[in-house]
C-alpha cells in the first residue's frame with residue numbers, strides 16, 4: 001500500500017482527532033448556536049420526565065421510521081431494528097444528560113459515521129431528526145406546566161439538535177473527502193505504475209530498434225549516428241578512432257550445405273566471439289548478412305590490427321575448423337579527421353582487398369571450399 005495511505009491510517013485516530021475537533025472548537029460551535037450552560041441545566045432538568053416517556057416516545061418514532069419505505073429498506077431486518085431502537089433510546093437520554101463535552105461529541109460523530117457507512121442519505125437522516133424533534137416537543141407540550149417553561153426547554157433543545165446536526169453533517173463531508181483522497185492516491189499510484197510500464201516498454205523498444213535480433217549486436221540503422229557521436233567525442237579529446245570491417249569468407253556454402261539454421265548458428269557464434277574480443281567502449285555491429293564491423297574509440301589501425309584483429313583470429317582458430325574472416329581497417333586521427341562515410345568506405349575497401357588476396361592464396365594452394373565446422377561440436 002502507498003506511503004500516503006499508510007500515513008493517514010485512521011485506526012490510530014479518534015473521530016474527533018480525524019476531524020480536527022477539540023474542546024475549543026466544540027465551545028465555539030455551541031456559542032455559534034447560542035447554547036449556554038444554562039441550556040444544559042434546563043435540558044438536564046427534563047431527564048427524568050423524558051426517561052418516563054421513553055417507551056411511548058420510541059414507539060412513535062418507530063412508527064415514523066417504518067412508514068418511510070427507504071428507511072425500512074435500509075433497516076432491513078428485526079435485529080437491526082432492535083439495535084437501532086436501543087441506540088436511539090441512548091441518544092434521546094443523552095440529549096437530556098446535561099453533559100455535552102468531548103465524549104458527547106464523539107458519540108454524535110459516531111452516529112453520523114455509522115449512518116453514512118450504511119448508506120443513509122442526509123435527507124433521510126435529517127427528516128428523522130425533524131420527526132424526533134416534533135415528538136420531543138409534543139412530550140414537552142404535554143408534560144410541562146407553563147408556556148414559559150415549554151419555551152425555555154424547546155429553545156434549548158432546538159439549539160442542541162442543531163449543534164448535533166452540524167456534527168453529523170460534518171461526518172458526512174469528512175467521509176466524502178476521505179473517499180476522494182483515497183481515490184486520488186489510488187489514481188496517482190496507478191498513473192505512476194502506468195508511467196513506469198510505458199518507460200520500461202519504451203526502453204525495450206529502443207533497445208530492440210538498436211539491436212540486430214539474430215546476433216544481439218548493434219544494427220546498422222544506428223551505425224551512422226553512433227559513428228558521428230564517437231568521432232565528435234574523439235575530436236574534442238584529440239584521440240584516434242579505428243573502424244574494422246569484417247566479412248566471413250565462404251559463408252554461402254554453410255547455408256547451402258548445412259542449412260540456414262546452421263548458418264544462423266555460425267553468425268551468432270561469430271558475433272559472440274567478436275564481442276568477447278572487444279573492450280567495453282568498443283561498439284560491435286552486424287552490418288548485414290555475414291558482415292560485421294567494430295568501432296573502436298581511442299584506438300588507431302596499427303594497434304587495432306595488432307591487438308583486436310589478432311585476438312579475433314586466435315579465438316576463431318580455437319573455436320572453428322577453417323572459418324576465416326576477412327578484415328579491413330581504417331582509422332582517423334588528429335588533426336585531420338575524415339567523415340564517418342569515408343571511414344566506412346576505406347575499411348570496406350581494405351577488407352575487399354584482403355579478401356581478394358586470401359581468395360587468391362586459397363586458389364593457389366588448392367584448398368577446398370568445404371564449410372567450416374565447430375571444434376567443440
Ligand SMILES: Nc1nc2c(ncn2[C@@H]2O[C@H](COP(=O)(O)OP(=O)(O)OP(=O)(O)O)[C@@H](O)[C@H]2O)c(=O)[nH]1
Pocket residue numbers: 214247248249250251252253255259260261262263264267288289290
Ligand atoms: N543463415 C543466414 N544466412 C544469411 C543471413 N543473412 C544473409 N545470409 C546469407 O549470407 C550469404 C552471404 O553470401 P556472400 O555475400 O556470397 O558471402 P560469402 O559466401 O561469404 O562469400 P565471400 O564473402 O565472397 O567469401 C548469402 O547466402 C545470404 O543469403 C542470415 O541472417 N542468416
